[in-house]
Amino acid sequence: MSELVVNQAIAAAPKAQAGPFVPLWGIALDAAVLVALIVTIARNSVFGLDFFHVLGGALWISIDLIMGFIIGPIIRRLDVPARMVFSKNLMTKMMVVVPTAVICTLTSGWQLARLDNLFTTPYSPQHGWILAALIVVALLAIIAYVFLEPANIVVLTELRKPEPNGLLIGRMMQRFLYTAGILGVLQLSMIVIMVRLATW
Amino acid sequence: MVTTPTPYAGDTTRSPVVACIVGTIVSCILAAGIIIVHIPAPAPMWGSIMWVCIAAVLTAATIALILRKKPFARKRFFAVAKWVFLYILVLTGMGEYVMAFDGMRGETLVVMTVILLLFLVNIPMLWGFSVARHERTPN
Numbered sequence: 218m219s220e221l222v223v224n225q226a227i228a229a230a231p232k233a234q235a236g237p238f239v240p241l242w243g244i245a246l247d248a249a250v251l252v253a254l255i256v257t258i259a260r261n262s263v264f265g266l267d268f269f270h271v272l273g274g275a276l277w278i279s280i281d282l283i284m285g286f287i288i289g290p291i292i293r294r295l296d297v298p299a300r301m302v303f304s305k306n307l308m309t310k311m312m313v314v315v316p317t318a319v320i321c322t323l324t325s326g327w328q329l330a331r332l333d334n335l336f337t338t339p340y341s342p343q344h345g346w347i348l349a350a351l352i353v354v355a356l357l358a359i360i361a362y363v364f365l366e367p368a369n370i371v372v373l374t375e376l377r378k379p380e381p382n383g384l385l386i387g388r389m390m391q392r393f394l395y396t397a398g399i400l401g402v403l404q405l406s407m408i409v410i411m412v413r414l415a416t417w
Numbered sequence: 418m419v420t421t422p423t424p425y426a427g428d429t430t431r432s433p434v435v436a437c438i439v440g441t442i443v444s445c446i447l448a449a450g451i452i453i454v455h456i457p458a459p460a461p462m463w464g465s466i467m468w469v470c471i472a473a474v475l476t477a478a479t480i481a482l483i484l485r486k487k488p489f490a491r492k493r494f495f496a497v498a499k500w501v502f503l504y505i506l507v508l509t510g511m512g513e514y515v516m517a518f519d520g521m522r523g524e525t526l527v528v529m530t531v532i533l534l535l536f537l538v539n540i541p542m543l544w545g546f547s548v549a550r551h552e553r554t555p556n
Contacts, residue, residue: 355446
């Protein structure tokens with residue numbers, strides 16, 4: 218029965234389309250941001266590194282929290298056609314913003330830690346907190362690269378086919394939303410670690 | 418008419434390919450973690466090298482498993498993997514740039530570079546396989 222409902226919804230949804238997953242303006246924007254990040258690292262600009270770390274981190278954490286705890290539950294309550302149209306638009310934008318935000322946050326954060334001598338002072342009191350941050354980042358990376366992004370790509374690919382597999386899309390969306398929730402919880406622990414380090 | 422046909426090779430759950438790639442990623446993170454937790458002191462490299470070797474073996478196993486998989490949507494696999502490769506190339510390139518910029522040299526740099534290379538190979542394979550495994554059997 219649910220398969221029938223999903224199939225009817227797919228039939229009513231917008232049909233397959235060609236062209237790139239990520240809009241070209243998005244790729245250009247990402248490239249410009251990455252060039253600015255490289256220049257900032259090369260110049261050892263503390264202001265620039267702080268800017269990239271705070272902006273990237275705020276974007277990354279906010280997106281994970283909003284996806285996990287606000288958008289996720291809303292999507293689960295939408296009817297299937299609305300869910301598919303929403304997912305298609307949302308996932309495309311996420312492909313533009315999230316990878317670049319992650320690269321900016323991690324790279325500038327590492328450089329800031331180096332400039333703050335957190336890697337050269339033996340057994341500094343912050344050492345444990347830095348390690349905790351790295352462990353959370355490792356968990357975030359595993360979950361994002363192994364579960365969340367593949368689900369995202371499968372949904373995008375399936376939605377572009379002339380006859381999408383509704384059951385597969387439903388399963389992958391569930392996976393995407395659950396893993397986004399787990400990432401949200403991990404990001405809350407990251408906020409605690411970062412606030413502790415910033416107020417040391 | 419919308420259908421839900423059988424996926425390729427019946428390999429949509431509990432795939433050994435995914436298990437090998439997850440094993441590789443975890444091994445790489447452990448290898449890098451051993452180096453990072455010892456900073457600023459030099460890390461004993463044998464632990465990292467052991468995990469990198471495990472990751473390399475798992476990567477070889479993954480490639481062999483994918484090559485032997487028939488039927489398999491190779492076209493779809495490469496269509497996804499090439500763009501993911503480009504993205505991970507940027508990511509790992511930034512990592513390599515930062516490490517070289519920070520003055521990392523010698524054995525540590527070699528191990529970290531190999532870890533990044535393993536990421537560069539495995540993430541595109543994982544994402545490409547995730548899509549290709551759900552391609553339908555041709556009617």
